[in-house]
Amino acid sequence: MSDVVVEVTGLKKSFGTLEVLKGIDLQVNRGDVVCIIGPSGSGKSTLLRCVNLLEEPSGGKIVVDGAELTDPDVDIDKARTRIGMVFQSFNLFAHLNVLNNLTVAQRKVLKRSEKESQEVALRNLERVGLSDKVNAMPAQLSGGQQQRAAIARALSMDPDVMLFDEPTSALDPELVGDVLGVMRQLADEGMTMLVVTHEMQFAREVADRVLFMDAGYVVEEGPAAQVIGDPQHERTKSFLARVLDPTNQGPRD
Numbered sequence: 001m002s003d004v005v006v007e008v009t010g011l012k013k014s015f016g017t018l019e020v021l022k023g024i025d026l027q028v029n030r031g032d033v034v035c036i037i038g039p040s041g042s043g044k045s046t047l048l049r050c051v052n053l054l055e056e057p058s059g060g061k062i063v064v065d066g067a068e069l070t071d072p073d074v075d076i077d078k079a080r081t082r083i084g085m086v087f088q089s090f091n092l093f094a095h096l097n098v099l100n101n102l103t104v105a106q107r108k109v110l111k112r113s114e115k116e117s118q119e120v121a122l123r124n125l126e127r128v129g130l131s132d133k134v135n136a137m138p139a140q141l142s143g144g145q146q147q148r149a150a151i152a153r154a155l156s157m158d159p160d161v162m163l164f165d166e167p168t169s170a171l172d173p174e175l176v177g178d179v180l181g182v183m184r185q186l187a188d189e190g191m192t193m194l195v196v197t198h199e200m201q202f203a204r205e206v207a208d209r210v211l212f213m214d215a216g217y218v219v220e221e222g223p224a225a226q227v228i229g230d231p232q233h234e235r236t237k238s239f240l241a242r243v244l245d246p247t248n249q250g251p252r253d
């Protein structure tokens with residue numbers, strides 16, 4: 001039986017009267033990359049934010065690495081250390097250099113010593129190709145370097161799963177490739193990843209499974225070759241027709 005890292009069942013989320021997630025089921029197995037695609041406003045970010053409990057679900061169940069996050073008795077802070085998250089932008093603490101960005105949570109949350117947290121940070125900066133930026137301030141880095149540092153920071157907490165919310169959507173086009181390259185490398189290393197993305201080529205090449213979301217539902221899911229290459233649902237087809245051009249570099253939805 002495969003080892004399930006993230007299991008979401010019947011997840012609902014409303015903001016006031018706006019029902020954003022209408023009953024989402026989702027499973028991510030250890031070592032798998034699951035990509036979520038779909039139109040703007042379909043609830044993709046809200047889903048990730050619920051999985052990380054940055055938003056409180058209105059209903060349903062979320063289990064990460066065996067801990068039921070939606071159980072009021074569970075130690076949420078502890079459970080959340082198992083989840084790394086990289087957002088669209090504004091990931092780094094602006095007042096801390098790169099090294100301290102990577103060590104602060106290790107020391108505070110994981111209670112690692114300064115020496116150990118620095119060793120872990122340096123290892124992860126090397127992993128994302130930023131060994132020469134240890135002492136830089138975030139403002140001195142390009143957007144792509146900042147995102148790679150944010151990935152290294154999340155990795156430094158030894159997460160069981162990494163959540164990515166459109167990590168390249170705020171970047172200049174020439175910086176996108178470096179960040180996607182790091183994500184491909186993590187996938188090759190066997191990292192479990194749940195990725196909201198508009199990068200269809202990345203999803204097609206890297207994802208083990210793709211979910212197409214629309215209006216708060218998972219409309220279609222399956223292997224990338226099926227959902228992106230041969231979609232069955234009309235809504236998936238019309239979304240893909242809008243975002244894909246013949247070279248797979250269509251406009252962002």
Ligand SMILES: Nc1ncnc2c1ncn2[C@@H]1O[C@H](COP(=O)(O)OP(=O)(O)OP(=O)(O)O)[C@@H](O)[C@H]1O
Nearest residue numbers: 015018020038039040041042043044045046047166
């Ligand atoms: N904190 C909030 N309060 C009220 N409404 C919200 C909040 N967060 C999200 N929403 C609404 O929920 C809906 C889904 O938003 P969400 O960001 O999850 O969509 P998305 O699929 O990630 O879109 P995009 O691709 O543009 O990022 C939108 O209508 C949005 O305005």
